[in-house]
Amino acid sequence: MSITDTAPAAVPPDTDTTPRLPARETWRALYRHFRPHRAVVALGTLLALFGTVAGLAQPLAAKALVERLGRDEPITGILLGLTALVVAGTAIQAAGSYLLERTAESVVLSARRSLVGRLLRLRLPEVERTQPGDLMSRITSDTTLLRAVTTESVVSAVTGGLGFVATLVMMALMDPVLLGTTLGVIVLIGGAFAFAMPRIAEATRRSQAAVGEISSRLERVFGAFRTVKASGAEARETAVVEAAAREAWRHGVKAAKWQAVAGSSVGLAVQVSFLAVLGIGGARVAAGTITVAELIAFLLYLFYLIEPVSALVQAVTQYQVGSAAIARIEEAERLEVEDAAPGPTGAAAAVAGTAAGAARGVAGGGRGPASVVFEDVSFRYRDDLPYVHRGVSFEVPGPGMTAFVGPSGAGKTTVFGLVERFYEATGGRVLVDGRDVRRWPVAELRGAIGYVEQDAPVLAGTLRENLLFAAPDATEEQVRAVLVRARLDGLVERLPDGLDTVVGHRGSKLSGGERQRVAVARALLRGPRLLLLDEATSQLDAVNEQALRDVVAEVAREVTVLVVAHRLSTVTLADRIVVMDGGRVRAVGTHEELVAGDPLYGELAATQFLASRGQGVSGT
Numbered sequence: 001m002s003i004t005d006t007a008p009a010a011v012p013p014d015t016d017t018t019p020r021l022p023a024r025e026t027w028r029a030l031y032r033h034f035r036p037h038r039a040v041v042a043l044g045t046l047l048a049l050f051g052t053v054a055g056l057a058q059p060l061a062a063k064a065l066v067e068r069l070g071r072d073e074p075i076t077g078i079l080l081g082l083t084a085l086v087v088a089g090t091a092i093q094a095a096g097s098y099l100l101e102r103t104a105e106s107v108v109l110s111a112r113r114s115l116v117g118r119l120l121r122l123r124l125p126e127v128e129r130t131q132p133g134d135l136m137s138r139i140t141s142d143t144t145l146l147r148a149v150t151t152e153s154v155v156s157a158v159t160g161g162l163g164f165v166a167t168l169v170m171m172a173l174m175d176p177v178l179l180g181t182t183l184g185v186i187v188l189i190g191g192a193f194a195f196a197m198p199r200i201a202e203a204t205r206r207s208q209a210a211v212g213e214i215s216s217r218l219e220r221v222f223g224a225f226r227t228v229k230a231s232g233a234e235a236r237e238t239a240v241v242e243a244a245a246r247e248a249w250r251h252g253v254k255a256a257k258w259q260a261v262a263g264s265s266v267g268l269a270v271q272v273s274f275l276a277v278l279g280i281g282g283a284r285v286a287a288g289t290i291t292v293a294e295l296i297a298f299l300l301y302l303f304y305l306i307e308p309v310s311a312l313v314q315a316v317t318q319y320q321v322g323s324a325a326i327a328r329i330e331e332a333e334r335l336e337v338e339d340a341a342p343g344p345t346g347a348a349a350a351v352a353g354t355a356a357g358a359a360r361g362v363a364g365g366g367r368g369p370a371s372v373v374f375e376d377v378s379f380r381y382r383d384d385l386p387y388v389h390r391g392v393s394f395e396v397p398g399p400g401m402t403a404f405v406g407p408s409g410a411g412k413t414t415v416f417g418l419v420e421r422f423y424e425a426t427g428g429r430v431l432v433d434g435r436d437v438r439r440w441p442v443a444e445l446r447g448a449i450g451y452v453e454q455d456a457p458v459l460a461g462t463l464r465e466n467l468l469f470a471a472p473d474a475t476e477e478q479v480r481a482v483l484v485r486a487r488l489d490g491l492v493e494r495l496p497d498g499l500d501t502v503v504g505h506r507g508s509k510l511s512g513g514e515r516q517r518v519a520v521a522r523a524l525l526r527g528p529r530l531l532l533l534d535e536a537t538s539q540l541d542a543v544n545e546q547a548l549r550d551v552v553a554e555v556a557r558e559v560t561v562l563v564v565a566h567r568l569s570t571v572t573l574a575d576r577i578v579v580m581d582g583g584r585v586r587a588v589g590t591h592e593e594l595v596a597g598d599p600l601y602g603e604l605a606a607t608q609f610l611a612s613r614g615q616g617v618s619g620t
């Protein structure tokens, strides 16, 4: 096929990453989706059979009608009967098809629900291994391919199978020799069919992988839309998405080709059988073994065979398509998830803590500041990556502010990832409140923590949704209080829709500094016992930075605050500073102690901190 010529070179070579499922596992997975609906599918099958029987009865009724006309008998009764038969037959068929379509939608719905439920609980390393866009396409696109295989194909298989066997029995009763001839041809051409089947599955699998690739590529583009534009990368990125679209097309066409081969092999089988039966049957008539009437009847049965065989072919083809989708769905289902979803309960409980604390936007949950201890922690993100932590140890009793400083890549942010248990330490222990984080229920652990990431993610939606994201049950007063603390009250007043202003995709309608403050407000509203603040390297203007620093200092009086610090003004406020370098803690102390005692810190203080937009250089 010439379409292969159009395959663009830009297609990433790794689109074909979906594992093929062994047949037994495919069956098992498909059965799992089908099982809850088996009663309805059985009913649908029954209705389909009734519909067929009603259809078969119509010619008989028509025959009776003509006969009565011939005998000059009244036909009103039979006409009414025939009409009723037609209406009933149609209604039964419509009901059956509605039932199956509805069930098909339900299969898709339950597959989507189960997949979404799992994907949002995935462990972080699993998400980092995959492409979010591709995962999305498994929920949106692949699940739709389950529709037919779990419903229509089951019905086709049953009705086709029954029809096939019944017709074969009738043929066997007529003339076993001619049946042998028929089956011989069918088996021969069935070979072509068997050849096409796995190719349909393979082409569908690759086509779906390419659809996943389209989603991944689009996600990448829209995730950095300004960068794409600023880099003048529109044409290149379009080409890449287009390449994936072509790839999907190419394999879609391939699947269509093999489906056509499979479909027409049925017609061919019947035609060739017809000729063979005609030849051999003719000889048998000539020899007087069978009568002409028997040969004609046999040939009629041969044509009856088309429908059940087509139904069987359809069932098997749909199974191939479905098996390709199920492999991708199963792969997503098998990604490792966390033990429990961090529900809103922790946050709600924390926000509902002490009234005084809540009014300040820091409830504290009534259990005081958390302590954090790292005991000889070693960690790497993956087995094939170098260690990021090589025996990190420090102790942070709450409350107070602890700053982590060190060169870029020293492993500072990783400390937060381990505290939040986004990742698990490879060696050593991470303790929060003296308890190993692995022994904490994840929801409870994270319920105690407020986390402000360095890039301060803001989600699409309104400002209010963003603030309530980590504390859905916070009251209006708590929201207002936190807005004042994060110096967002002025902004909210300026906005025509106030808190209900839509902030755009990833908060693109807010300034960088505003996003930062929204992220801080969100974390504070959670009422954390432990605040993890990954300081932005820039973003805040002097006034707001000072204000936020005051807030953090205030919070640190009753909450444990860990800051990855990029500003001198922050470290000078810290009760203790942990200096990290190359995955180790090289020194712990106050700013003054470290300036005097640690050369790396002295250098950082003199260069890196001052180079940032940090205010409050008075510390030097």
Ligand SMILES: Nc1ncnc2c1ncn2[C@@H]1O[C@H](COP(=O)(O)OP(=O)(O)OP(=O)(O)O)[C@@H](O)[C@H]1O
Pocket (backbone or CB within 6 Å): 128, 381, 382, 385, 388, 406, 407, 408, 409, 410, 411, 412, 413, 414, 415, 564
């Ligand atoms: N999710 C990840 N998967 C693989 N490697 C990672 C991941 N996150 C960070 N790393 C690597 O781990 C190392 C430490 O990263 P970390 O973010 O902890 O550094 P950092 O000290 O916070 O740096 P910075 O000051 O630049 O933010 C870096 O070399 C980084 O490339």
